[in-house]
Amino acid sequence: MNDVEDRVNTLLGQMTLEEKIGQLNQPMIHGLPGLDLLRQGKAGSIINAFGALSGQGFDHLNSAEQCNALQRAALESRLGIPLLFGRDIIHGQRTVFPIPLAQAASFNPSLVEQINQIAAREASALGIRWTFAPMLDIARDARWGRIAEGYGEDPLLTSRMAAAAVRGFQGDDVSQPDRLVACAKHYVGYGAAEGGRDYEQAEISEPTLRDVYLPPFRAAVAAGVGTIMSAFLDLNGMPATANRRLLTDVLRNEWGFDGFVVSDWESVGELVQHGIAEDRAHAAALALRAGVDMDMVSGAYLETLAENVRCGRVTLAEIDEAVRRILRIKCRAGLFEHPLTDPERAIHDILTPKARELARQAARETMVLLKNERHLLPLRDFRRILVAGPFVHATGELFGTWTMDGRAEDAVPLDQAFQAIAPAGTDLWFAAAPDLALSRAHYADAVVLLVGEHPARSGENANVSDLGLPPGQLEWITAMAAIGKPVVLVVFAGRPLAITRAVAQAQAVIYAWHPGLEGAAALAEILFGLATPTGRLPVSMPRTTGQAPLYYAHKPSGRPLEADGPFRTRYVDIPTAPLFPFGYGLSYTSFSYSDLRLSSAHMRGTLEISALITNTGERTGSEVVQLYVRDLVGSLTRPVRELKDFQRITLQPGEARRVSFILREEDLAFTRADGSWGVEPGRFKVWIAPHAEAGLEGEFIL
Numbered sequence: 001m002n003d004v005e006d007r008v009n010t011l012l013g014q015m016t017l018e019e020k021i022g023q024l025n026q027p028m029i030h031g032l033p034g035l036d037l038l039r040q041g042k043a044g045s046i047i048n049a050f051g052a053l054s055g056q057g058f059d060h061l062n063s064a065e066q067c068n069a070l071q072r073a074a075l076e077s078r079l080g081i082p083l084l085f086g087r088d089i090i091h092g093q094r095t096v097f098p099i100p101l102a103q104a105a106s107f108n109p110s111l112v113e114q115i116n117q118i119a120a121r122e123a124s125a126l127g128i129r130w131t132f133a134p135m136l137d138i139a140r141d142a143r144w145g146r147i148a149e150g151y152g153e154d155p156l157l158t159s160r161m162a163a164a165a166v167r168g169f170q171g172d173d174v175s176q177p178d179r180l181v182a183c184a185k186h187y188v189g190y191g192a193a194e195g196g197r198d199y200e201q202a203e204i205s206e207p208t209l210r211d212v213y214l215p216p217f218r219a220a221v222a223a224g225v226g227t228i229m230s231a232f233l234d235l236n237g238m239p240a241t242a243n244r245r246l247l248t249d250v251l252r253n254e255w256g257f258d259g260f261v262v263s264d265w266e267s268v269g270e271l272v273q274h275g276i277a278e279d280r281a282h283a284a285a286l287a288l289r290a291g292v293d294m295d296m297v298s299g300a301y302l303e304t305l306a307e308n309v310r311c312g313r314v315t316l317a318e319i320d321e322a323v324r325r326i327l328r329i330k331c332r333a334g335l336f337e338h339p340l341t342d343p344e345r346a347i348h349d350i351l352t353p354k355a356r357e358l359a360r361q362a363a364r365e366t367m368v369l370l371k372n373e374r375h376l377l378p379l380r381d382f383r384r385i386l387v388a389g390p391f392v393h394a395t396g397e398l399f400g401t402w403t404m405d406g407r408a409e410d411a412v413p414l415d416q417a418f419q420a421i422a423p424a425g426t427d428l429w430f431a432a433a434p435d436l437a438l439s440r441a442h443y444a445d446a447v448v449l450l451v452g453e454h455p456a457r458s459g460e461n462a463n464v465s466d467l468g469l470p471p472g473q474l475e476w477i478t479a480m481a482a483i484g485k486p487v488v489l490v491v492f493a494g495r496p497l498a499i500t501r502a503v504a505q506a507q508a509v510i511y512a513w514h515p516g517l518e519g520a521a522a523l524a525e526i527l528f529g530l531a532t533p534t535g536r537l538p539v540s541m542p543r544t545t546g547q548a549p550l551y552y553a554h555k556p557s558g559r560p561l562e563a564d565g566p567f568r569t570r571y572v573d574i575p576t577a578p579l580f581p582f583g584y585g586l587s588y589t590s591f592s593y594s595d596l597r598l599s600s601a602h603m604r605g606t607l608e609i610s611a612l613i614t615n616t617g618e619r620t621g622s623e624v625v626q627l628y629v630r631d632l633v634g635s636l637t638r639p640v641r642e643l644k645d646f647q648r649i650t651l652q653p654g655e656a657r658r659v660s661f662i663l664r665e666e667d668l669a670f671t672r673a674d675g676s677w678g679v680e681p682g683r684f685k686v687w688i689a690p691h692a693e694a695g696l697e698g699e700f701i702l
């Protein structure tokens with residue numbers, strides 16, 4: 001540790017102002033003005049992206065040779081400070097895993113850790129040592145396209161996944177050449193964009209910010225995340241990229257974060273458009289002084305900081321501090337020891353059988369079975385099965401948003417994956433066109449309909465005003481259902497779509513998200529019973545678009561739904577509750593919950609809460625047992641339920657197991673009316689539950 005600080009300070013003592021400012025600058029690789037810029041020490045990092053649209057397509061130009069060539073130029077600079085190459089490695093690099101929202105459906109942090117460990121190995125083989133992930137934005141409005149990139153609506157689930165993701169990328173020792181420095185983004189409140197419109201402002205109260213939006217970032221900091229990205233948005237009137245209170249007072253002074261903060265793409269320059277900076281020089285000064293150490297792409301730091309120092313708008317000490325943080329992370333990442341990447345690694349470390357197997361397992365663990373009337377699934381005894389819908393020949397369409405390094409040809413096409421996995425003797429017919437599908441359906445014994453949204457309809461700035469299936473798909477489902485054959489609906493999506501009418505017309509429904517390059521095979525395994533679904537919803541599924549924002553941990557209201565009388569919180573046209581609640585998901589077997597026990601009626605320090613979970617069905621299956629609490633009276637209103645813990649267990653048919661949770665007093669803490677954080681004594685409800693709307697209920701007093 002001291003070695004790092006000594007090295008940083010020694011370097012700092014040798015640097016000119018220009019060289020210091022260079023470290024704060026992150027240009028993008030495409031359109032880089034030339035190697036001389038690097039030889040002059042005018043870049044601290046390079047973002048390997050072809051432009052602002054990177055997240056929406058493929059871009060395979062990245063290689064170890066390319067990074068090495070740039071790195072050599074940087075090493076030729078006066079002080080030879082190596083570059084840190086950054087890239088968006090969001091859900092795998094070449095091996096594309098399910099989207100992060102799907103990963104959250106696994107309720108399995110260890111899976112998330114393993115996924116990101118593989119992602120780190122693959123990306124680092126190409127010279128990348130820094131990823132702009134994990135995205136930790138709580139998202140409660142599915143219109144927002146970036147809901148796909150995070151872990152859903154819940155702060156506890158997101159915090160667990162945050163820590164796991166950071167561990168996966170960085171490992172115990174981020175200086176190992178096969179690790180990536182992680183970047184928790186987008187700090188903070190970005191998911192609360194008004195109307196679900198990306199880049200839009202948000203108004204978030206201080207208690208909600210503290211209790212809902214900040215905890216995942218705090219968990220990432222506690223897990224040792226190296227960097228944080230400031231968000232694009234205007235939060236409560238102060239753009240996040242100029243928010244000194246959040247970037248410095250909270251992040252550094254309260255939480256002790258000692259890594260560096262990078263802006264989002266051009267968000268330093270955009271302070272001018274926000275209307276809080278006169279010009280780019282003013283914008284650069286505001287951002288730097290707020291605590292943004294590195295300027296992603298805008299160039300405003302490089303252009304204006306020297307002048308800002310000369311005119312006294314920014315102090316040398318402020319520049320030094322930003323440089324120090326960046327150099328610290330470069331040291332920790334071992335860049336001074338291993339600045340170059342062995343190009344041979346790309347041959348051995350990318351798309352290995354082990355990586356593909358993990359991608360398959362992840363896809364299996366993340367699909368959510370929403371409906372299964374009369375045990376239609378797994379499909380048995382159907383000789384002729386029609387597989388129809390726009391995704392019948394899908395390959396890269398299964399990847400999801402932000403898969404620059406994915407290659408459609410790496411994915412086995414869905415129809416081929418089905419052929420390989422369906423039991424011998426099954427006739428599979430495929431039809432991507434509606435008329436062919438309709439005519440064939442008459443002769444089929446069962447129909448599997450593959451619908452949903454294309455990845456381009458999900459992700460950054462891919463917001464929708466209508467959460468229904470894309471145009472034409474519901475009509476297709478209705479026409480198929482009218483033929484009267486059993487229909488299994490499979491939905492691929494980057495968000496929880498409002499599929500109320502579609503669900504009503506199908507006998508079985510699987511929510512498959514964007515499942516990555518092994519998604520088709522995993523789906524076939526689930527459909528034909530080689531695997532049992534285990535995913536649980538990390539978001540509440542809306543009935544209609546008009547329910548957004550929708551989340552289970554809402555406040556009770558003075559006129560709660562369950563109160564008597566007509567003047568209650570509700571819609572006149574639909575039920576208030578979601579179509580499927582947070583935490584929900586079926587299995588091919590069934591589970592019963594019984595015998596809730598609390599170690600005491602009074603909590604002092606900790607409380608043990610347990611229940612007996614029994615597999616009451618005929619197959620082995622996994623259940624995600626969830627612990628919720630409600631603080632019945634607070635100095636500020638408290639959510640009707642909050643997830644406090646969960647455990648995934650696997651039980652054989654007939655097997656029963658007592659699942660127990662230890663609740664600690666600090667798990668009950670929140671932001672109180674006086675602004676302080678802590679617990680308030682009183683009565684609490686507690687549930688051990690299969691999802692947010694059910695469970696065995698108990699009570700205790702703190």
Ligand code: BGC
Nearest residue numbers: 049054088132185264265460
């Ligand atoms: C996104 C970030 C991303 C960055 C770099 C921005 O447009 O908001 O999430 O990391 O681009 O590609």
